[in-house]
Structures are given as structure tokens and as C-alpha cells.
Amino acid sequence: MQLNPSEISELIKSRIENFDSSVEARTEGTVVSIGDGILRIHGLADAMQGEMIELPGDTFAMALNLERDSVGAVVLGAYGHLSEGDTAKCTGRILEVPIGEGLLGRVVDALGNPIDGKGPVDSTETAPIEKIAPGVIERQSVNQPVQTGLKSIDAMVPIGRGQRELIIGDRQTGKTAVAIDAIINQANTGVKCIYVAIGQKASTVANIARKLEEHGALEHTIIVAASAAESAAMQYIAPYSGCTMGEYFRDRGQDALIVFDDLTKQAWAYRQVSLLLRRPPGREAYPGDVFYLHSRLLERASRVSVDYVEKFTNGEVKGKTGSLTALPIIETQDGDVSAFVPTNVISITDGQIFLESDLFNAGIRPAINAGLSVSRVGGAAQTNIIKKLGGGVRLALAQYRELAAFAQFASDLDETTRAQLSRGERVTELMKQAQYSPMSTAEMAFSLFMANEGYMDDVAVNKVVDFEAAMVAHIKSNNAGLLAKIDETGDFNDEIEAGMRAALDDFKAKGVF
Amino acid sequence: MADYTTVARPYARAVYQNAIETSSVDSWSEALGLMAAIVDNAEMCSLLDNPKMGGEQQAELMLKVIADKLNEQQQNLIKLMAENGRIKALPEVALQFEVYRAEAEGKVDAEVRSAFPLSSEQEDSIIKTLKAKLGREVTITTTIDESLIGGVVIKAGDTIIDGSMKSQLESLALTLGR
Numbered sequence: 001m002q003l004n005p006s007e008i009s010e011l012i013k014s015r016i017e018n019f020d021s022s023v024e025a026r027t028e029g030t031v032v033s034i035g036d037g038i039l040r041i042h043g044l045a046d047a048m049q050g051e052m053i054e055l056p057g058d059t060f061a062m063a064l065n066l067e068r069d070s071v072g073a074v075v076l077g078a079y080g081h082l083s084e085g086d087t088a089k090c091t092g093r094i095l096e097v098p099i100g101e102g103l104l105g106r107v108v109d110a111l112g113n114p115i116d117g118k119g120p121v122d123s124t125e126t127a128p129i130e131k132i133a134p135g136v137i138e139r140q141s142v143n144q145p146v147q148t149g150l151k152s153i154d155a156m157v158p159i160g161r162g163q164r165e166l167i168i169g170d171r172q173t174g175k176t177a178v179a180i181d182a183i184i185n186q187a188n189t190g191v192k193c194i195y196v197a198i199g200q201k202a203s204t205v206a207n208i209a210r211k212l213e214e215h216g217a218l219e220h221t222i223i224v225a226a227s228a229a230e231s232a233a234m235q236y237i238a239p240y241s242g243c244t245m246g247e248y249f250r251d252r253g254q255d256a257l258i259v260f261d262d263l264t265k266q267a268w269a270y271r272q273v274s275l276l277l278r279r280p281p282g283r284e285a286y287p288g289d290v291f292y293l294h295s296r297l298l299e300r301a302s303r304v305s306v307d308y309v310e311k312f313t314n315g316e317v318k319g320k321t322g323s324l325t326a327l328p329i330i331e332t333q334d335g336d337v338s339a340f341v342p343t344n345v346i347s348i349t350d351g352q353i354f355l356e357s358d359l360f361n362a363g364i365r366p367a368i369n370a371g372l373s374v375s376r377v378g379g380a381a382q383t384n385i386i387k388k389l390g391g392g393v394r395l396a397l398a399q400y401r402e403l404a405a406f407a408q409f410a411s412d413l414d415e416t417t418r419a420q421l422s423r424g425e426r427v428t429e430l431m432k433q434a435q436y437s438p439m440s441t442a443e444m445a446f447s448l449f450m451a452n453e454g455y456m457d458d459v460a461v462n463k464v465v466d467f468e469a470a471m472v473a474h475i476k477s478n479n480a481g482l483l484a485k486i487d488e489t490g491d492f493n494d495e496i497e498a499g500m501r502a503a504l505d506d507f508k509a510k511g512v513f
Numbered sequence: 514m515a516d517y518t519t520v521a522r523p524y525a526r527a528v529y530q531n532a533i534e535t536s537s538v539d540s541w542s543e544a545l546g547l548m549a550a551i552v553d554n555a556e557m558c559s560l561l562d563n564p565k566m567g568g569e570q571q572a573e574l575m576l577k578v579i580a581d582k583l584n585e586q587q588q589n590l591i592k593l594m595a596e597n598g599r600i601k602a603l604p605e606v607a608l609q610f611e612v613y614r615a616e617a618e619g620k621v622d623a624e625v626r627s628a629f630p631l632s633s634e635q636e637d638s639i640i641k642t643l644k645a646k647l648g649r650e651v652t653i654t655t656t657i658d659e660s661l662i663g664g665v666v667i668k669a670g671d672t673i674i675d676g677s678m679k680s681q682l683e684s685l686a687l688t689l690g691r
Contacts, residue, residue: 012689019685023676025646028668032516042518043671058687069518089673 027090031055032070034082037231038276039073041088047071050130052096054089057081061088062095062233065277072277074233076111094130097241098123099248104192107209107223110238112245115225116209129240131247133299138308145381146257146325149185149438150178152366152431155390155448156397157353157373160381161191161255161323162303166345168330168337169355173367175329177435178353179259180208182327184217185438186257191325192249193221194258196242199235199265202227215436235269243300246324250302253309253320258301262329263294267341284340294328294341295348301326351375364432370397383441383490389448393427396451400424419457426456429464442486443472449500455508471507479503517605524602525609528590535586538614544587545607551578552603561600571595621649623669628661628678643669 029043039053039061047053053061053073059082065072075082076095097112102122108114114121142160159165159182167175183193195212197205205225212218222245226238239260249256260266267290274287282288303323310318328349330342335356337346346352351374360367379387399420407413407421430451433439439447447468450456459467475483482499532541551557557578561571572595576588583591594600615621623643625631631639636653643651647669658666663678 015689016685019688023674025672025674027671028673029671045671 026092029071029088029090031082031084031086031088033084034075034079036276037075037079037233038273039075039079039082039088041071041073042069044071044088044090047090048092048094050094052091052093054091055082056086060091060095062237064273065279074236074273074277075231076233076237077231079231094128095237096126096128097244099125099127099245103222103245105219105221107205107225109230110224110226110234110241112241125248127244127248129237129244130296131244131300133296134302134304134308138304140303140305140321142303142323142377142381144255144323145378145383146182146191146255147185147189147383147438147441148178148182149440150181150366151433151439151444151447152368152370153178153182153353154382154386154441154444156368156370156394157351157375158378158382158386158390159325159327159375160303160378161325162301163351163375163377163381164298164301164326164328164349165375165378166328166330166349166352167355168332168342168346168352169367170332170335170357173355173357173360174365174435175331175355176208176261178355178366179261179327179329180211181435181438182257183212183221183259184215184436186220187215187217190255191220192246192254192256193217194242194246194256195221195223196239196258196260197223197225197227198238198260198262199226199228199269200261202229211436232269232272235266236273239263239266239297243297243324247300250304250322250324251309251312253313253317253322255323255325257325257327260297260326260328262331263345264331264341267293286340290341291344291348294345298326298328298345298348300324350377364428365435366433368431370394370431371401385445385486385490385492385496386441386448388492389445389452392452393431393448396420396423396427397431400428422457422461423451423454425461426459426464427451429461430456430468432465439472440483440487441490442483443475445486445492446471446475446483446500446504450504453501453504455504471504474507474510475503478506517602518609520599521602521605521609524590524594524599524606525613528606529610529613531586532610533617537584540584541587542610542614544583545603545610547579547582548575548587548591549604549607551575552601568595568598568600571600575600619649621647621651621669623651623653623667625653625655625665625667626658626661626677627655627665628657628659628663630657631655631665639665639667643667647672 027044027046029041031039032042033040047063047066049063049066051063053063055061059075059077061073061075063071063073098121100123106114106118106121107116108121112121142162144161146159146161148154148159167178169175183195186193195208205223205227209218209223212221224238224242226235242258246256246258267286270290270293271286275281275285279287301324303321306319306321309320309322328345330345332339332342354369354372355367356369359369403417403421404424407417430447450471456464456467482503486496528541532538552561560566560574572592575591575595580588594603625639636655640651640653661677661679664676666677667674
């Protein structure tokens with residue numbers, strides 16, 4: 001690209017013209033000690049909790065401990081150039097990040113600075129990273145679904161807009177895959193997504209960004225990354241930054257989905273910061289406020305009422321509710337859900353999707369444990385048709401699990417038991433779904449209907465996945481009208497039922513499979 | 514300096530209250546200034562830092578130097594602080610004593626650094642503005658600092674009003690560098 005000197009001079013000129021040269025009285029202090037990214041500053045008598053403190057070399061710190069004669073602060077970013085005796089200035093501002101539509105499609109760090117090499121972020125507004133969640137009056141109950149496009153989730157643990165649904169499991173059980181599929185499925189729903197990567201490898205984040213781009217999902221997604229190489233302070237604040245970016249959409253009557261991947265690492269980062277600040281350690285050496293760390297974050301995911309949105313936008317957006325749905329991820333060690341942080345987050349969220357390595361290794365992917373996974377509010381938000389048809393699946397699986405353990409020792413089984421076992425095997429098989437291939441509501445409805453009505457009972461268990469794929473392809477080419485109708489209304493009535501039955505009979509009769 | 518702030522606070526407060534009760538603020542101020550100067554003295558410092566020196570010996574040493582200039586209470590302060598092993602906090606006590614005094618008398622000392630010598634009108638206008646801003650009587654001490662290039666830097670307690678050319682150029686450089 002040719003450099004255009006006049007253009008650049010213009011730019012510099014306008015920047016100089018717009019330079020704010022006003023003089024303000026500020027409080028100043030001296031850095032007394034620095035180590036492991038923790039500063040102790042003498043002076044700064046009127047520093048606020050969470051205030052940004054300006055340090056030499058365009059570096060900022062966040063005040064965390066306000067003591068009688070000193071302030072304990074964490075440096076945000078590199079601190080190699082700081083030394084004892086440096087001056088530290090109050091800025092009078094709580095830590096803020098840029099917000100707005102301009103962030104969509106971008107990869108930013110915990111402070112909102114772009115790290116994807118696509119130039120500056122087009123955003124004029126900023127908002128503090130710590131905000132109080134909407135109150136009781138401002139909320140509305142959850143009654144619209146977030147379609148993840150995964151059969152097993154949408155049918156058995158439905159997620160509503162504004163819900164907090166935990167994804168929990170050991171390493172390598174497909175937690176991130178579930179979240180990424182949910183993001184990809186939002187491409188045509190208008191739900192904006194925020195993916196917060198905490199303490200992950202930079203290469204993993206790059207991979208995720210590329211996968212999202214491949215599936216056309218990056219343009220409605222913001223990626224906030226505090227990779228493993230970044231300071232603990234950045235990893236600690238990243239979820240709050242992401243949440244603030246998500247609240248922008250919620251408060252303006254839109255729907256947003258935020259994934260925190262993962263909060264275990266954030267708790268580790270916070271533990272590190274707290275111990276270095278000499279706060280007393282508690283259970284598992286976490287500080288006393290580790291519950292509040294996650295509860296105040298997840299409480300910000302909510303569905304807000306029409307009045308709230310109207311008041312927030314000064315009447316610009318009318319008659320629209322906003323929502324921020326959270327999918328926090330927690331990594332357990334060897335399936336131990338009773339460790340400190342997992343129990344905390346389980347109790348804060350409105351349900352959990354429990355992923356198991358045994359299931360994963362047995363080839364059941366997504367490896368969702370249907371018995372332990374629950375959704376406490378999602379049922380009210382489920383699409384009518386999935387709600388009607390999904391009930392049978394849950395029941396079949398529950399009966400199957402009970403019988404399967406028991407039937408291992410029995411040689412002679414009666415007809416009903418054998419039927420339940422074979423139905424269960426096929427439903428388990430049907431719940432398998434490949435990564436990056438979300439299904440529409442109608443496709444899902446057909447799969448579930450097929451299982452409930454026994455269309456698969458004569459299909460060999462190892463052929464169920466192929467059978468389903470053939471069925472979907474057949475319906476797509478022959479009954480596109482019905483699919484579109486189901487997707488649009490989401491209703492289940494006699495007419496639709498008859499239509500589905502006819503379509504499936506046709507598929508079986510033609511013997512395509 | 515910062516290390517002794519917390520330690521010095523109760524001493525400074527006690528001394529100030531005593532000074533008010535016995536209406537001897539000036540004499541205390543003078544005495545504390547003297548003590549602080551002695552403790553800060555390099556030779557004295559190395560003697561006081563000697564680990565073989567006990568509290569009693571420290572007090573004896575201090576009193577040998579300045580006993581004739583202090584009244585009984587002031588001598589007692591030295592003995593008490595030496596006994597508690599806090600003799601090195603004396604300069605900070607003196608500093609905080611002056612802060613209490615300035616606060617009670619509604620005064621504040623401001624340091625004004627400027628690139629060029631200030632005219633008396635300029636000084637007056639700075640005093641007037643600061644008085645309105647801080648709500649106290651202001652006394653200023655001026656120093657010349659050519660590295661500022663232009664403008665003034667006012668420092669009153671923890672508050673800094675930085676109107677120097679240097680800091681403006683620095684922040685402009687940061688803005689352009691972004």
C-alpha cells in the first residue's frame with residue numbers, strides 16, 4: 001500500500017487540534033514496592049476501589065487494596081519498566097472498556113485493545129467493567145429459547161434467553177465444542193455472541209477464531225482473550241470486560257450470548273492476585289470472596305424488561321426486552337464436582353450441562369450425561385414442538401439407564417423390557433451429533449418424532465446415525481415447506497403431526513435407506 | 514519514609530495533643546525539627562543502626578547531643594521512642610506533627626515549581642486561586658526547574674496540579690503514539 005503523506009499529516013494535525021490540554025488537580029503517590037505485578041503505593045489518599053492508576057510509560061494499574069497509608073494495586077500488562085520511587089497518579093476513573101457494535105468480528109484483550117491485527121476498534125463509547133446487575137423490578141422471566149443446534153441440549157436441557165447454564169466436565173470432554181456450536185448456531189438468530197477465553201493457549205484462541213470465521217459466525221461474535229501468557233490481573237478482569245461488552249446489547253433491547261471459557265482459570269488468577277496482595281487464604285487457598293467473584297459476574301446475565309430497555313435508551317428502543325445469556329465453563333479434576341469452585345458455580349447458575357469422559361470415550365459426543373444435566377428455567381423457554389417431542393426422549397433415556405445396568409445380568413428378558421432397551425440404545429445413538437453441524441428446530445423435531453414413534457426400531461443400532469442423516473436429507477428435498485413452517489411457528493398440532501407422519505412414511509416406503 | 518508512617522501516627526497525635534494542652538506547639542515544633550535533623554544526620558544514622566546499640570544507649574546518645582535544648586517532656590519522648598526501638602521514626606513524627614498543626618491552623622504549604630522565576634503578581638494570583646480551591650490559608654515556596662520548559666507544577670500535600678509544558682508534551686506524545 002502506498003503511504004500518503006498528506007493524509008498522515010492531516011491525521012496528526014487533527015489529533016493535535018483535538019488534544020485535550022486542560023489541567024486537572026490529581027492526587028499523586030509514590031511506588032514503594034513492586035513485585036509479581038503487585039504495586040504498593042504510598043499516598044493516593046483519595047483513590048477509589050477499582051480505580052485506574054496511571055504509571056509511567058503509558059501503563060495502568062487497578063487499585064484493589066485501600067489501606068491506611070498505602071494502596072495495593074495490580075499492574076495491567078507488563079511491569080518490567082517500573083521501579084520503586086516512580087510516581088503514580090489517580091485518574092478518577094474506574095476501569096473501563098470500549099463497547100458497541102464495532103467490536104463484533106474482532107479479537108480484543110481484556111482491556112478492549114484489538115489483538116487481531118485488523119486496526120483500531122471502531123467504537124466511541126466505553127463502560128466500566130464492574131457494574132451492578134439489574135434489580136428485581138427491572139427483570140423479566142425467561143421465556144424465549146436460545147437454540148444451541150445440539151439435539152441433546154435443546155431437547156433435554158433447554159436454555160432460555162437470559163439464563164445462566166453451566167457447562168462442566170473434565171478436560172477433553174468437549175466443553176468448548178458445545179459452546180462454539182452454540183455460537184455458530186446463532187448466525188441467523190440475531191443473537192450477538194461474546195467468547196471470553198481465559199488462561200488458554202494463544203494458539204487455541206486463534207483456532208477458535210478461525211473456526212468461527214469458517215462457519216460465518218465471527219461477524220456476530222466478539223472474542224475477548226486473556227491468554228495464559230498474560231498477567232493474572234488481565235485473566236481476572238477478562239470476564240467482567242466481556243460481560244460489559246455483552247450488556248451493551250442487552251441494555252439496547254437485543255439478545256446476547258456470552259461464553260466464559262473457563263471460570264476455573266479465572267478463579268486461579270484471582271487466587272494468585274489475592275495471595276500476592278496478602279489477603280488471607282481460605283479453602284483451597286482461595287480468598288474469602290471467591291463466591292462473590294463469580295456470583296456478581298453471573299448475576300449480570302439476565303433478561304430485562306421492556307421498561308428497563310426503554311428507560312436505558314431514553315425511549316429510543318420501545319417494546320423490546322433485552323437479554324444476556326451466560327454459558328460459564330468449569331473444568332473439574334477427575335470428575336470431582338464437589339470441589340470448591342465447581343460447587344459455587346453450580347449453585348449460582350440455573351442448571352448445568354454435565355459432560356463425562358467415559359461417555360466421550362465411548363463415542364457419545366456431545367458427551368452429555370442426561371441424568372445429571374438439568375436446566376432449571378429453560379423448560380419455560382422451550383419451543384412448543386421440541387418440548388412435546390423431547391419429553392419422550394428424556395424418559396426413554398432414563399428408563400434405559402436404569403434397565404441397562406440391571407439387564408447386564410439377566411438372560412431372559414420379557415418383551416417390554418427388550419423393547420425399552422432397544423429404544424434406549426437407539427435414542428442414545430440418535431443423540432450423537434458431529435461438531436460444527438448444528439440442526440434447525442424442524443430437523444430436530446423430525447429426529448425426535450422419528451424416535452418417539454418407533455420409525456427407527458427396525459434400524460440396526462450402528463446405522464442410526466446414517467439413517468438420521470438420510471432422513472434429514474430426504475425431508476429437506478421433499479418436504480421443505482413443512483420444515484420452514486415448523487421453524488417459523490414452532491407449534492405442534494394435529495396438522496403438523498400428520499404432515500410429519502406422512503413425510504416419514506414416505507421416506508421409509510421409498511426405501512432410500 | 515513510607516515504612517514509618519503507620520508507626521509514627523500515634524506518637525505524632527500524642528505529641529500534638531500534649532502540645533495543645535500545654536500550649537507549647539511552637540516549642541514542640543522546634544524540638545521535633547531538631548530531633549528529626551539529628552536522626553537524619555548520616556553519622557548519627559550509622560550509630561543508631563548499630564545493632565549493638567540498645568534502646569537506653571540510643572536515648573543517652575541523643576540526649577547528650579541535644580538535652581540542653583529540650584524540656585523534660587521532650588526528653589521523655591526520646592527515651593520512650595528509644596525504649597520501643599522507634600527512634601528512627603522521629604523524622605516522620607515531626608512531619609506528621611506539622612500536618613496536624615497545619616490542619617488545625619487551616620494552613621497548607623504548597624510547593625510551586627516553575628520554569629521561570631515568578632513575579633510577585635503571579636505568586637499572589639496562585640495563592641489566591643489555591644486558597645479558593647483548597648479552602649485554607651496557603652503559603653507557597655517557589656523553586657525554579659528549567660526542565661519543565663514552561664508553566665508551573667503545584668504540589669499541596671498529595672494533590673498535584675501539573676500545568677507544565679513538559680507533561681503536556683509527554684501526554685501529547687502518548688496520544689500520537691497510540
